[in-house]
Amino acid sequence: MSTLNSVGHPTSRIDAVKRVTGTATYTGDLRLEGMLYARVLRSPHPHARIRRVDLSKAQSLPGVKAILTRENCDIVWGSGDTRNKRYLFNNPVRFVGDAVAAVAAIDRHTAEEATRLIEVEYEPLPFVLEPEDALKSDAPEIQPGGNLSPNNQGKREPEVYRRGNIDEGLRAADHVFEEQYSSAHINNAQLEPRVAIAQWQGGRLTVYASTQGISNCHTEIARDLGLKPEQVRVVCQFMGGGFGNKNQCHDFDLMAAMLAKQAGAPVKLEFTRKEDFIAVHGRWPTKQYYKIGVRNDGTLTAIQLRGYSGMGPYRKGAGGIGGIEIYQCAHVERAVHPVYTNKAVSANLRGPDYPQGVFGLESLIDDIAYKLQMDPVEFRLKNMTRKFLDQTPYTSIGLEDCLRRGAEAFEWKKRWNPAPGSAPGPLKRGAGMGMGSFVSSLGRSSAVIDLDSQGMYHVHVGVTDVGTAAKTTMALIAAESLGVPLERINIIWGDTDRCPYSVGESGSRTTTHTGYAVMEAAKDLKKQLAEKGMPKGTDMLTATANTNPTIPGVARYSFVAHFAEVEVDTDLGHVRVTKYVAAHDSGRVVNPLTATSQVKGGATMGIGMALHEELLYDRASGQPLTAGYYGARVMTHRDTPEIEVVWVETEEPYGPYGAKTLGEPTIIPSVAAVANAIYNAIGKRVKDLPITRDKILGVLA
Amino acid sequence: MKSFANVNARDVKDAVNKLREPNAVVVGGGSDLLGMVKDHLVQPDVLVNLKTIRGLDQIAAKGPEIHIGGQITLDTLSHNSMIRGDYTVLAEAAESVATPQIRNAGTLAGNVCQRPWCWYYRNNFPCFKNGGSKCFSITGENQFHAIFGGGPSFIVHPSDTAPALVALDAKFRVAGPSGERTLAAADFFALPKVNAARENVLGKDEILVSVSLPKTAKGTRSTYHKVLDREAWTHAVVSAAMVLEMDQQVCKRARIVLGGVAPIPWRLQKVEAILAGQQITPELAAKAGEAAVEGANPLAKNRYKVPLTRNLVRRTLLEMVA
Ligand SMILES: Cc1cc2nc3c(=O)[nH]c(=O)nc-3n(C[C@H](O)[C@H](O)[C@H](O)COP(=O)(O)OP(=O)(O)OC[C@H]3O[C@@H](n4cnc5c(N)ncnc54)[C@H](O)[C@@H]3O)c2cc1C
DSSP, X not given: OOOOSSTTSOOOXXXXXXXXXXXXXXXXXXXXXXXXXXXXXXXXXXXXXXXXXXXXXXXXXXXXXXXXXXXXXXXXXXXXXXXXXXXXXXXXXXXXXXXEEEEEESSHHHHHHHHHHOEEEEEEOOOOOSHHHHTSTTSXXXXXXXXXXXXXXXXXXXXXXXXXXXXXXXXXXSEEEEEXXXXXXXXXXXXSOOEEEEEEXXXXXXXXXXOSOHXXXXXXXXXXXXXXXXXXXXXXXXXXXXTTTTSSOOHHHHHHXXXXXXXXXXXXXXXXXXHHHHSSOBBOOEEEEEEEEEOTTSOEEEEEEEEEEEOOSSOOSOOOOOOGGGBOOSEEEEEEEEEOOSXXXXXXOSSTTHHHHHXXXXXXXXXHHHHTTOOHHHHXXXXXXXXXXXTBOBSOOOHHXXXXXXXXXXXXXXXXXXXXXXXXXXXXXXXXXXXXXXXXXXXXXXXXXXXXXXXXEEEEOOOOOOSSOHHHHHHHHHHHHHXXXXXXXXXXXXXXXXXXXXXXXXXXXXXXXXXXXXXXXXXXXXXXXXXXXXXXXXXXXXXXXXXXXXXXXXXXXXXXXXXXXXXXXXXXXXXXXXXXXXXXXXXXXXXXXXXXXXXXXXXXXXXXXXXXXXXXXXXXXXXXXXXXXXXXXXXXXXXXXXXXXXXXXXXXXXXXXXXXXXXXXXXXXXXXXXXXXXXXXXXXXXXXXXOOHHHHHHHHO | OOOOEEEEOXXXXXXXXXXXXXXXXXXXXXXXXXXXXXXXXXXXXXXXXXXXXXXXXXEEEETTEEEEETTOBHHHHHHOHHHHHHOHHHHHHHHTSSOHHHHHHOBHHHHHHOOOOOHHHHTTOOOGGGTOSOOTTXXXXXXXXXXXXXXXXXXXXXXXXXXXXXXXXXXXXXXXXXXXXXXXXHHHBOOTTTOTTOSXXXXXXXXXXXXXXXXXXXXXXXXXXXXXXXXXXXXXXXEEEXXXXXXXXXXXXXXXXXXXXXXXXXXXXXXXXXXXXXXOOHHHHHHHXXXXXXXXXXXXXXXXXXXXXXXXXXXXXXXXXX
16 A cells, blocks of 8 residues: 555644643633523433423522423424424423423523423333333333334334345255344433533524534434524534433423523533433444344355344434344345333444344354354354345455454464363453444545645535544544645634535544545645645635535445454453454554544443443433443443554555545444353353353353 | 531531531531432532531551451452551452442441442332332342341442451440440441341441451451452442451451342351351352251342352462462
């Protein structure tokens, strides 16, 4: 691969000093003149009809400036549910945490006290927590029409994918394996809680948001509030993480706007940590039933999956169970049922469909490899995908190298135990692995570059930088494309008044979509510069690119294989990850420093999902019990192993300098790798996430 | 959060007086209490701050005893060389608490007197601890609940330092409106069948002032082993505080107290008797492990605590004589 001047060199974030010295102004740090503070009253019931709301006591509390309920605010939050009408305040309320009212007051405590003075008469309704229970004929109906959420065609049928003929595939098998797995509802758990500050100036609304996408947030606020796009401005200068649940516009953005309107003053609405676990979406819990057919020589003949995803009572899209596309197999059938339940809402969390799906699939594949007495890495090398869905060629594929080079760096042959659980003594080590892929899309985005007479290039991009170092990535791509040093690049980001459209920072799209627009704008600027020469005085040269590349007939994917070694203390049921190697094909790596951080972060999240995290519910009452960092047992630094990253830089013809996607693939096979390592250590398999001590001691008993 | 007044206590007497104000609650480091106020678990009108009492954060030798002021922070306690040397179990217990931030703020008295961390209590269920008359764990999510001494409430005592103090035969000095009293650590904690609403014998306007430790006998070694579900920032699933008085290879006297298994620090007198006067061999340690879980009464989801406790006791013993 050719060497470049800026792209490909490890580079510190352009805002690193601000971030680590506390001078970066995050949304929650802003204080506007006369700003009020808001709090939300939430349903204590998993399902209830609201009979009556009495605001009189709350209204007469000194310092209360505005109160919203369904009575005076019937705004529909468009992206809160793509199938049903989800209001800002719903009646009936459908989960513990569903919003009932919002109050703005002179300070947080007054606002909170006011929420406690609102008298609500609830009529509790029957509720259901588990997706399969919710599909039973006597289950309470959560949304009109039934609890199976409609598919993409609007039909109440599961989402189905088929190729070949599953029965034929199962008949062709020498062995058929059948197994079931489950995964838990977990939370995005980003450090920065949800926060929005809304301010009206005349008829114009500014929302200081904590968002993964100023552009989609902007469009949707305008749509949901019935405003013209030019009446709305969205600003997000520093962002404290989201992992998928701060994309688009959110109910708190809209509530802050409506409270500010009613109060005639700017309003800040910030969630508590508990609200940030129960009142926002997390990863959907799943139940997965697999049937896999295989020949004696290890060739896969059939993969069948019937799955159930618990979406909570509203469906923000999503709900799939991914993973089967990493295998070559003639006969495949997948039917996934996204189901309404009375638990917290589920939607995108880093690699939405995959870590849980790959956990189930790769657990069973692992079992099959053992049964056939094949090395799990060899089994995967034999059966891994070669064309997307066995049909469409990939633009580039480094999966084989991820497997081979990852295994080598990990010393797989040395660490993997061909006879699981056979090591003597209570401390047992084991090795496991898993693989995955993730679409590396190309698509619409924009960039504007201004060149001033001092030779500074002002690059306007609508990114907010969710922690991925997107600003720095854009600067590197701009410097490379313009052929100038990084110091000559000034990135302008995070403000819809100053930046053009950018794709939301979700789907791991920013580098490839917006980075490509930056390249195209740079090309144009260089041409202009050659024609017109340097601008003089206050003049500027301006280049704009609105790009939307398409690549028909090919599939563009990133690939990944992770390898984990664990030590299980079988006396105590304790698991420690002792070695971890992550091999990634993301095409050319734009910034190896921050890319490595992405991998470490993703793998760490996956280890937490494998071993600890769960939003656990009390079955009798439908109340969540483990909301927050303490209860969810999110990983700490001490839990995090050394993570070694192996880059498999394929020659990729598309995307900026051949870069493919990275942020989300980093978590995809990590859960499976850890689960398989535990099996390799103890010779017993835990099939339900998270793999906690009680389950480990349970299977060992 | 409901608003409240903070009043600083001058001395112990003043603190006790101020506690008589209606709806007054005592606060040490506030590392737990403030969170509970925010969660509406406690709704005080007045917080009586003990941190302003001079000298109550000191460690001092008085005759054969060591006196530790209740306001000492867990961090200071865990780094004190006398504690580390002679009362290792207490230093290790203090060091195992939560996170550095919490240990910097949290006090020994606050740690001993902390309320349960049962998720039903902490999520405001109307349980015994919240003024109700039910324990929701019995038929609910009870994976972290008691296998000994449960009923009618099945919480486990959350403090890491408490088992260590019981194992060291500490004495607790308690002050109240009618003066001060001193109790053995083991008598400070109370089972739910005595009072399901509380975890100890402190009256509403009493405070824990200090603890004192007897001089350790020659040949004493001690340790605290905590099993926790991530490497930091969480309470013990099960823990063992062990103090062994050794004469060469022979264990003259043992004190073994468990955390995380019962509503109070759970002393294993039977195991202590098995060990007394014996050489701790792998066989004896295994026997001790078996005896440790005799009479365990697990609920539906905490059966794993039985083998866990058995193995923890056996292994900790062996490690101590290794
Ligand atoms: C996230 C988190 C994790 C934790 N993990 C652990 C852990 O692993 N192990 C562990 O042992 N503890 C743990 N704790 C609890 C921790 O021990 C306490 O936060 C701390 O030790 C309490 O000390 P404090 O001085 O801050 O107490 P405060 O917060 O001031 O008070 C705690 C309680 O004790 C009462 N109290 C305080 N002082 C006295 C006194 N002198 N007399 C009578 N009552 C008093 C208060 O009224 C209150 O009910 C954790 C706490 C948190 C928040």
